[in-house]
Amino acid sequence: MARIIEVNPDHPQPRLVxxxxxxxxxxxxxxxxxxxxxxxxASLMSKKAIERIYTLKPHKKKKPLTFLCSDLKDISxxxxxxxxxxxxxxxxxxxxxxxxxxxxxxxxxxxxxxRKTVGIRVPDNVVSQAIISELGNPxxxxxxxxxxxxxMDDPSDINDSIGHALDFVIDAGIIPYELSTIxxxxxxxxxxxxxxxxxxxxPAF
Numbered sequence: 001m002a003r004i005i006e007v008n009p010d011h012p013q014p015r016l017v018x019x020x021x022x023x024x025x026x027x028x029x030x031x032x033x034x035x036x037x038x039x040x041x042a043s044l045m046s047k048k049a050i051e052r053i054y055t056l057k058p059h060k061k062k063k064p065l066t067f068l069c070s071d072l073k074d075i076s077x078x079x080x081x082x083x084x085x086x087x088x089x090x091x092x093x094x095x096x097x098x099x100x101x102x103x104x105x106x107x108x109x110x111x112x113x114x115r116k117t118v119g120i121r122v123p124d125n126v127v128s129q130a131i132i133s134e135l136g137n138p139x140x141x142x143x144x145x146x147x148x149x150x151x152m153d154d155p156s157d158i159n160d161s162i163g164h165a166l167d168f169v170i171d172a173g174i175i176p177y178e179l180s181t182i183x184x185x186x187x188x189x190x191x192x193x194x195x196x197x198x199x200x201x202x203p204a205f
Contacts, residue, residue, distance in 0.1 A: 003168050010126060040057075041139040044067065044138045065140050092183075093122035
């Protein structure tokens, strides 16, 4: 079983955030809260930990993992962001949106898609923001699911189901699952909304 870290969801304790960051830097795999539900993530700099995600969820080898960044300034290192896309993203972040963009050469080959695109998020969650900021690079990951491919929104359920494969479960309470809204900036001059979810993109268009 993983170690559970119970954090204040509104004011995460720095000492507990540092525990999670240390685990990520040591090739760890953690369950963490976002603004849509819980994710399973690794440091983008850890090939070993990313491979652990694929071991836990083999089907993800055929699907892209998501980059979680602390703010927009991190994004340009890993994705090519046209001016129009940047203006839209600036209005929508942080928030429950996933942006599909062309990848840069900084993206590790292990997580590169055949289309050479990346899915990037800037979550509106103070716990994940604190972890990413202290880590100093994106978390890469996927949504927490059990062996039946069902989403899990309760940290206790996550630990019971897949805790054997994790180092830490960061418990910020139950977060009911909702889809992020996906906006694709790679299909031409105009952005394409390919999935409607929790985020309402209309203020940015």
